[in-house]
Amino acid sequence: MYKTTVKIDGMMCSMCETHIKETIRKTFPSAKKVTASSKKKEATFITDDVIDLSILGDSIERTGYQYLDSETIPYDKKSVFDFWHHR
Structure with missing residues (x-):
């Protein structure tokens, strides 16, 4: 992941945030x-595979917003079990 x-x-506001989230999901x-x-x-x-950042x-x-930069890094899903296992 x-x-x-x-x-x-x-x-500028929560509606802008909604537009961005919808754009990413689409x-x-x-x-x-x-x-x-x-x-x-x-x-x-989060995605299962690396995405094309130019897309x-x-x-x-x-959408009308200015894309400045982006970064994709490996993501390890943490669970409650991981927390207790490492204690």
């Missing part, structure tokens, strides 16, 4: 745990 963090300019239907924050100027989501940037720009 992979976690992608996207830096976005132009989000562009990458397999995206999970999609979040967006106008305060942090970023969105994050992500184009879809955000078409």
Whole structure:
């Protein structure tokens, strides 16, 4: 699994956050745990495979927001069992 963090300019409110989340879900239907924050100027989501960041940037720009940067890193899903196992 992979976690992608996207830096976005132009989000001003919760409706902007909703637009970004919808855009990500439409562009990458397999995206999970999609979040967006106008305060942090970023969105994050999880995918099973590495995504094409140029497609992500184009879809955000078409929505009317400015795509600044993005990063995809490996993501290890943590569970309650992992917490107790490592204690």
